[in-house]
Amino acid sequence: MAQKRVLPQSKETLLQSYHKRLKDDIKSMMDNFTKIIKTAKIEDETQVSRATQGKQDNYEMHVRASNIVRAGESLMKLVSDLKQFLILNDFPLVKAIDQHNQQLRALQEECDRKLTALRDQVSIDLYQLEEAYYSSSSSLREANNLSLCEAYWRLDLDTDAADGLAAPLRASLEPSAGPLQSAAPAHSHASGPGPTEHA
Amino acid sequence: MATYSLANERLRALEDIEREIGAILQNAGTVILELSKEKTNERLLDRQAVAFTASVQHVEAELSAQIRYLTQVATGQPHEGSSYSSRKDCQMALKRVDYARLKLSDVARTCEQMLEN
Numbered sequence: 001m002a003q004k005r006v007l008p009q010s011k012e013t014l015l016q017s018y019h020k021r022l023k024d025d026i027k028s029m030m031d032n033f034t035k036i037i038k039t040a041k042i043e044d045e046t047q048v049s050r051a052t053q054g055k056q057d058n059y060e061m062h063v064r065a066s067n068i069v070r071a072g073e074s075l076m077k078l079v080s081d082l083k084q085f086l087i088l089n090d091f092p093l094v095k096a097i098d099q100h101n102q103q104l105r106a107l108q109e110e111c112d113r114k115l116t117a118l119r120d121q122v123s124i125d126l127y128q129l130e131e132a133y134y135s136s137s138s139s140l141r142e143a144n145n146l147s148l149c150e151a152y153w154r155l156d157l158d159t160d161a162a163d164g165l166a167a168p169l170r171a172s173l174e175p176s177a178g179p180l181q182s183a184a185p186a187h188s189h190a191s192g193p194g195p196t197e198h199a
Numbered sequence: 200m201a202t203y204s205l206a207n208e209r210l211r212a213l214e215d216i217e218r219e220i221g222a223i224l225q226n227a228g229t230v231i232l233e234l235s236k237e238k239t240n241e242r243l244l245d246r247q248a249v250a251f252t253a254s255v256q257h258v259e260a261e262l263s264a265q266i267r268y269l270t271q272v273a274t275g276q277p278h279e280g281s282s283y284s285s286r287k288d289c290q291m292a293l294k295r296v297d298y299a300r301l302k303l304s305d306v307a308r309t310c311e312q313m314l315e316n
Contacts, residue, residue, distance in 0.1 A: 015270050022266070033227055033251065040234045065231065073222045075258070076217060082265055083213050086206070089273040093206035097280045104285040111292035115299055122303070128309070180221045 002150070018085075021078050028071040032064040039064075207264070216261050219254055226251040 039057050045054040087163065231245045235237055 011273055012270075014263045018266050020261070022259065026255060028308055029223070029227075029255055030252075033230075036231060037234070038242070038247070061231070065227075067223065068227055072220055075220050075262075078262070079213050079217050082262070083210060085273070086213070086265075087268060088207055089269070091272050094280065096206065097282050100282045101280075104282065104289040107264070108289045110283070111289075111296050115292075115295060118299060119266050126306075129306075133313070137227040166288070184259055196249070 014085070019083065021074065025071040025074045025078070029068055032067045036061055036064050062148070065093060209268075212261065213265065216258055219258055223251060223258065226254065291308045 039060055043053075048056075226247050230244060230251065233244050233247065
């Protein structure tokens with residue numbers, strides 16, 4: 001037999017209120033439904049005229065149907081409150097959150113570990129692929145259409161070793177100086193009419 | 200993880216109860232609609248009325264069981280833990296894996312094209 005747990009007063013009061021709400025809503029639904037069914041019965045003898053009785057029954061049915069809908073909505077609200085209470089206060093669920101955290105972290109670390117190993121493997125293979133690719137098709141391509149690494153290597157072979165790092169830097173600057181020089185006159189042409197227009 | 204799935208099952212049960220409440224209201228509406236007709240289909244009327252009563256009793260029993268369970272397992276303080284950050288990190292790791300797989304497939308496709316040429 002389960003022992004009666006001692007909950008804080010607020011929690012126990014809250015659960016009792018849930019129970020009361022459930023009973024009230026169910027009772028309201030059943031009573032209003034049975035009353036509607038009873039009211040649908042047409043009686044021969046009425047105290048008022050038939051039209052008046054009909055109007056009264058119509059209004060009563062409207063009110064009872066609204067009560068049923070209100071009770072249904074109240075039940076939905078109760079279910080929502082129960083869900084919230086379950087998420088916040090269910091002890092096994094609270095314990096499971098830590099386990100879930102650990103499992104997710106373990107999965108993430110494993111993914112990252114495997115990605116790191118994959119990265120190392122792919123970088124080795126990629127180096128070999130690049131060598132094969134550039135050595136096979138470098139003769140077909142023009143001299144000024146070389147990849148940056150190929151241009152660097154060629155310049156490195158051509159220039160004197162005493163120049164050190166300056167030669168690659170100069171070589172990297174020279175091709176880029178061309179486009180910049182071509183862009184600068186265009187920019188001056190573009191900016192030329194500007195001030196005159198404003199003036 | 201089993202306790203997590205148990206808690207999810209309870210939430211699913213509550214969602215089923217919500218759907219059943221909607222079905223209860225629909226049954227009640229069908230019964231009243233049938234009563235409003237001149238020629239009522241008695242069999243349909245009886246069937247819907249019995250379904251209404253059974254659903255209401257079932258909802259009451261289920262919700263009482265849920266409240267009883269919560270009375271037994273409720274903690275004193277609401278918890279403040281969250282698994283959101285670890286879940287987000289794990290999702291990002293899986294996205295990285297997908298992206299790596301996509302790029303590797305591109306490289307493989309490029310190598311195949313080079314071999315064909």
